[in-house]
Amino acid sequence: MDSNDGFDAATKMETPLKEYFDASTWARIHASLQGSLTKRGAGNEGTRQFLDLVLLKAESGIPWSDLPLSHSKIHNVYVRFCRWTDDGVWPPVLEAMSEAPEAQRLLEQLVRNHMIFRRSRKFRSEILKAS
Template sequence: MRRYELKDADWARLAPLLPGKVEDAGRSAADNRLFVNAVLWIARSGAPWRDLPERFGPWHSVYRRFRRWAQQGVWQRVFEAVQDPDLDWAMLDSTSVRAHQHAAGQKKATPPAEALGRSRGGFTSKLHAVVDALGNPLRLALTPGQQADCTVAADLLAGLAVSAVLADKAYDTNAVVAHISQAGAAVVVPSKRSRRTPRELDRNLYADRNKVERFFNRLKQYRRLATRHDKTAASFLAFAQCAATFVWLL
């Protein structure tokens, strides 16, 4: 077993979720395992596509297939399919990812369309996540680095049936608090100093929020996500979805 490659047990869980099976319409994909191992190698090593080892085949063919799956939502569907969440409560947070100079220069779209922006950390993207009570990822979103965390909270939490939502002060807005309350969940979010009447906070439960931070630490073990090299938001988010899938599997 080479480094960065899926074990037999993990592949057995993943294989039925991928397109190109014999019973699927269209061309079969007998090399799905080789292809997924190639994507995993790129994600973990952080290397450019051109440096993909020859054992995986022509780098450009692998890259084009990865892009095609990203644009067709395959990585998103696989990420959702592997989940077996503990929905006692959910935790919400974001992390900033510094963009490499190679991420700039996309000519067909303005930087906001590719989730790139200027923040105090420089030229960045912001990756948002909701995790379950065990710290496993449920949903991901990508925005420019300067965009406030609270702006995507409602979309990330939509339809989640949990007893409580844990988040830091960045999510203490009237809109987010109302959305959580209307969903029937407890609001475990510290009140900002500007609130005239601070909410009571279950500090024992709030201490569990470290699990979302630990998830981001695991995610950034994939070097392709520690620094953004991808020009397009679709490719970078697809790598995040791949890594989140592997968090469930590995």
């Protein structure tokens, strides 16, 4: 392998993402975000890329750290995913995804698993504090 091939082991290559929605489904999802994310800027172009990254994680089952982004951007995606979970943003998004049932199922499962993990982590923390 040539050392000048442009690959830096510390930074993952950014590759084009699979788009999980057609234009009409994305328009419904974007509209569902308008009321709940006005303070967080739901109108930016990055929102669709964020959702595609979350669905890539859900579909492939890879760890967050293996998403095709630099480490700092992976952290931002994970934090945003957690905030959307905590803020209750996912239910209207899932409803808007009704015409993409496979993506809807994958996202619903990822959100559910994350919520279970967070609850169990909080419960373990409370038990340790009590002992």
